[in-house]
Structures are given as structure tokens and as C-alpha cells.
Amino acid sequence: MMANLDHDPIPPYAVTMWTNDIEIFVAMPMTKGGQPFIISFPLNEGGLSKALEVLRADPKRSSSPPPRNLRTTPSHHSSHR
Numbered sequence: 001m002m003a004n005l006d007h008d009p010i011p012p013y014a015v016t017m018w019t020n021d022i023e024i025f026v027a028m029p030m031t032k033g034g035q036p037f038i039i040s041f042p043l044n045e046g047g048l049s050k051a052l053e054v055l056r057a058d059p060k061r062s063s064s065p066p067p068r069n070l071r072t073t074p075s076h077h078s079s080h081r
Contacts, residue, residue, distance in 0.1 A: 024040065024043055024051045
């Protein structure tokens with residue numbers, strides 16, 4: 001019996017996260033493609049908790065810009081560590 005392998009195991013709604021010395025960045029893919037929506041949170045326990053809430057969100061919801069009460073940052077401020 002042959003199995004079919006998934007050639008791209010990462011779903012299109014996957015969220016990417018990274019940090020620098022002071023923030024956690026979350027890049028949310030947009031439903032229609034293009035630049036991801038990037039949100040930043042403080043690099044502390046509360047910020048990590050909020051970032052994990054984004055990660056756990058319904059995939060359909062995570063493909064749209066998040067609510068206004070989340071702090072966002074333009075992608076040019078996002079330095080990789």
C-alpha cells in the first residue's frame with residue numbers, strides 16, 4: 001500500500017514568530033496573499049501569552065488582520081535574532 005505524501009506540510013494559514021532583544025513578532029499570512037500582517041508583543045510572559053493566543057486562533061481568523069486593540073509594527077522594525 002502506497003501512501004501519499006504531503007509535499008508542503010505547512011498550511012497556508014501558518015503563523016511565523018521570532019524575537020529580538022525586546023519584542024516577539026508574529027507574522028500572520030493574508031488570505032489573498034501579499035505581505036503578512038506583523039504584530040509585535042513585549043518579550044515577557046504577558047507578551048508571550050498574547051502571541052500564543054494568536055497562534056491558537058482559528059485559522060480562518062488568523063488569515064485576516066487582528067483586532068485593533070493589538071499593537072502592530074511595520075515589518076522594517078522587525079530584526080531577526
